[in-house]
Amino acid sequence: MKPLLITLAVIVGILSIPSLVPEKPTPNLSDQELRREALTHNMLPVPREREGMLRVADNPVNPVTPEKVALGKKLFFDPRLSRDGTVTCASCHILEEGGDDNRPTAIGYQGRANPHHLNSPTVLNAALEKFQFWDGRVHTVEEQAGGPVQAPFEMNMTPEELVERLSKDPETVREFAKVFGENNLTFANVRNAIGAYERTLLTRSPYDDFLDGNDSALSPEAKKGMTLFMERGCRGCHTGMSVGGQFVKRFPLRRYLDDYLGFSFDPKFRRKTSEFPFDNVGDFHGRNGQDFFRVPVLRNIARTAPYFHNGAVKELHEAVRIMSKYQLGREFTPDEINATVEFLKSLSGPPVDYGYGTKQ
Numbered sequence: 001m002k003p004l005l006i007t008l009a010v011i012v013g014i015l016s017i018p019s020l021v022p023e024k025p026t027p028n029l030s031d032q033e034l035r036r037e038a039l040t041h042n043m044l045p046v047p048r049e050r051e052g053m054l055r056v057a058d059n060p061v062n063p064v065t066p067e068k069v070a071l072g073k074k075l076f077f078d079p080r081l082s083r084d085g086t087v088t089c090a091s092c093h094i095l096e097e098g099g100d101d102n103r104p105t106a107i108g109y110q111g112r113a114n115p116h117h118l119n120s121p122t123v124l125n126a127a128l129e130k131f132q133f134w135d136g137r138v139h140t141v142e143e144q145a146g147g148p149v150q151a152p153f154e155m156n157m158t159p160e161e162l163v164e165r166l167s168k169d170p171e172t173v174r175e176f177a178k179v180f181g182e183n184n185l186t187f188a189n190v191r192n193a194i195g196a197y198e199r200t201l202l203t204r205s206p207y208d209d210f211l212d213g214n215d216s217a218l219s220p221e222a223k224k225g226m227t228l229f230m231e232r233g234c235r236g237c238h239t240g241m242s243v244g245g246q247f248v249k250r251f252p253l254r255r256y257l258d259d260y261l262g263f264s265f266d267p268k269f270r271r272k273t274s275e276f277p278f279d280n281v282g283d284f285h286g287r288n289g290q291d292f293f294r295v296p297v298l299r300n301i302a303r304t305a306p307y308f309h310n311g312a313v314k315e316l317h318e319a320v321r322i323m324s325k326y327q328l329g330r331e332f333t334p335d336e337i338n339a340t341v342e343f344l345k346s347l348s349g350p351p352v353d354y355g356y357g358t359k360q
Contacts (some may be wrong), residue, residue: 026231031215034223036267037230038211044241045208046125047301050354057199062192063112063200067179067354072197074175075190077176080165082155083109089148089194092120092223095201095351098303099124105282105310108154115153117282119311124351125299127199129245135287136248142195146187159187159299166190200356205349218346225343228336233328237295240276246295251286251293252277252326277322280311302345316341 021299025346029037052096058064070182075081076089087108092101099122118134123141126132131229132144148154149162157165166172170357176185179193209217218226229235238244238249255275274280275291286293286309306312307319325331332340 005109006011026228029227029231030211031223034227034230035211035213038235040225041235042240043232043235043243045211046202046204046241046352048204048352051358052350053200053202053354057202059142059195059199062168062195064196065179068193068196070202071175071179072195075194076197081149081157081162081190083157083161087155089123089145092148092154093123095124098122098300098348099126101306102305104306106154108129108148109152109156112153114282117308117310118284119306120302122297122304123198124201124203125242125297126201126245127195127203128240128242129294129297131245131248131294134284134293136292137287140195141198142191145191145194145198149190153356155358162190162296164188166231175271199349200354202354203351204348205299206346207343208349210346219342221339222346224344225336225339227342228332228340229343232324232330232332234323234340238298241301242297244295247295248287248292249295250291252291254329255324276308276312277326280310281312282310284309296346299347300349302341302348316344320344 013198047056054064058111062068076093079085079088081088081235092106093099094101100120101107104119105117107113121134127145128143130139130203132141133147138147146159149157150159163185166176174184174191177183180186180189206217206222229238237247237249242248243309252275259277287290301307302316305316306314307316313319313322317337320337321331324337324340
C-alpha cells in the first residue's frame with residue numbers, strides 16, 4: 001500500500017507542475033516592436049472606411065448593399081421573427097452592451113433557457129470569424145442567422161411560418177422585392193439580409209488606434225498586457241483582426257490530477273468534478289462532445305461577461321487566470337493578470353459608422 005501511495009504522490013507532483021523548465025522572461029518590447037509583432041501575425045486594425053470594411057467582411061455570395069443592410073437591420077429588431085412576437089435578434093445581441101445579453105444563458109421564447117445553458121456570443125465582429133456557434137458548426141453570419149429563428153427555445157419559428165407571416169405585410173414584400181427581386185421573400189433571403197447587416201457591425205477601439213501608429217492609445221499597463229498576450233502564446237488561438245473566432249480548439253487543453261484529488265494550498269480550492277475548471281452547467285462538451293470549442297472573439301470581451309460557453313465565470317480576471325493555467329500551462333501571476341485585463345479592456349469600442357444609416 002505504501003509504495004502505491006508514494007507512486008501516486010509522485011504522479012500528482014509531476015502533473016501539478018506545468019513545466020519543470022524555467023520560463024524565459026517576457027521581453028520588454030518597444031511600441032514599434034509590439035506593433036510589428038501584432039501586424040506581422042495578421043492582427044490587423046479594423047478599417048475606418050466602408051471600402052476597407054467591404055474588403056475584409058463582405059460576402060461575394062451575398063454582397064453587402066445599402067438597401068440590403070437597411071432591410072437586415074429592420075429584421076434584426078423585428079419581433080415577428082419569433083412565434084409570440086416578443087423575441088428579436090437584438091434580445092440576445094444588445095449592441096449597446098457589447099453585442100451579447102450579459103446573461104449566463106440565453107433566454108428566448110416564453111422565457112425558455114438554452115437547454116445546454118449556452119450563453120450568447122457577441123454579434124459584434126462576428127463577420128470576421130471563420131466559425132459560428134460555440135461548437136463552430138457553421139462558417140458565416142448568414143448561416144448563423146437562421147439558427148435562433150428555428151430553435152424552439154429561442155424564436156421557435158419554422159422557415160415556412162416566418163415567410164408566410166412576413167408575406168402578409170405588403171411593405172415587407174416590397175422591401176424584399178427591392179433588394180432581392182420579385183417573389184424572393186424567402187427564408188434564405190431573410191438570413192441574407194440579416195447577415196449583410198451584421199457584416200457592418202465591426203468595432204474599433206484604442207487597440208486599433210495603437211496598431212495604426214498612435215503610441216499613446218494604450219496605457220503602459222495595457223502595453224505590458226499586450227506583450228504578455230503576444231509573447232506567452234495567447235495570440236496562437238486568439239488571432240486575426242477579430243482577435244479570435246479563427247479556430248475550433250480543445251478546452252481545457254491541460255488537466256491537473258490535483259484538481260480532482262484535492263491537493264492544494266489554496267483556501268479557495270474546490271475539487272473538480274469534470275474536466276472543466278468550473279461547474280459545467282448544461283453539460284455541453286463542444287463539437288461532437290469532444291470538448292472542442294470555437295475560440296471566442298476577444299474584441300469587447302470586457303463588456304461581455306459572464307465568460308465561457310455556459311457563463312460560469314463572472315470576472316474577467318478569473319477568466320484570464322483559467323486560460324493561462326489550462327491553455328498555456330503556466331498560470332499568470334496577479335500582476336500579469338491585471339496587465340492582461342488592461343490590454344483586453346483596450347479591445348472595447350463601438351461599431352464603426354460606415355455610412356449605411358444604421359448606426360445605433
